[in-house]
Amino acid sequence: MPELPDVATFRLRMARAAVGHAVTAMSLDRPEQLRGATPRAFADRVRGHACTRTHRHGKYLFAAIGRGWVELHFGMDGALEMLGPPGAPPRGTVARFRFAEGDTLAFTHPRRLGHIAWIADPDTRVAETGLGPNALGLDRTTFTDRLADRRAGIKASRMDQANIAGVGNIYSDEILFHAGLHPKRTADTLDPDETQCLFAALQEALQGAVRARADPRNMPPDFLLPHRTAGEHCPSCGGALQHGTVAGRSAWWCPPCQPRGRG
DNA sequence: CTCCATGTTTAGAA
């Protein structure tokens, strides 16, 4: 799940539970997943300190706690879940945070491909990681400049976190579907209308998914994501969807709605 | 058992 819309949803959850409240309890259920501090130092820096704000860049979530920040990256299947009354932690729990108003958040992460880290400053981390600007909130000029003259496929380009941050495999398919562009097209074959269309599609797909709280069941009926599985049909033309490997990843598209064109 | 999976990094080849 965790691409920009998912992480934006996790951020809302974090903001509601944590901002303005002190951490009254914290447990590191899988300390080997922690970076940037020893478990003991991490506990000292977090416990009893207030969360003052949250931040997201691309697929990274940050929470300001005390004098530093907690960074979360969700890998393939990480999540941030609100827990009910105390009980057994969910499967794959890496860490739990309880806040003064009584909410408890669990960072879960069964496949361990992401991480939790103690960091000094999100902007520095974003720079170190080499992330491009946030995919949501880009102005058209920045988008166009960053896309220009690329010979790489547009699916690969949109997923390149150094180019723009936040779009992964699922939403790159969604964006190209809305733009009516075949995933193997390259940026240098796009005419100005197609580039504009791709920009509009990116906004539409990401904003729509954020409004749906990244839940496919809440997404508009013309979204590809709920149909991105074997046996499903194009929500626009009703035809059979095609599945293949593009940019080394599993790709779904509708051949009539997303023609190859010149690319 | 095999194959596949929403992410990232790295090595090596065009």
Add this chain to the structure above:
DNA sequence: CTTCTAAACATGGA
């Protein structure tokens, strides 16, 4: 230099 591919990471589900 850009781009692509495969592999690796760790784990779970079909």
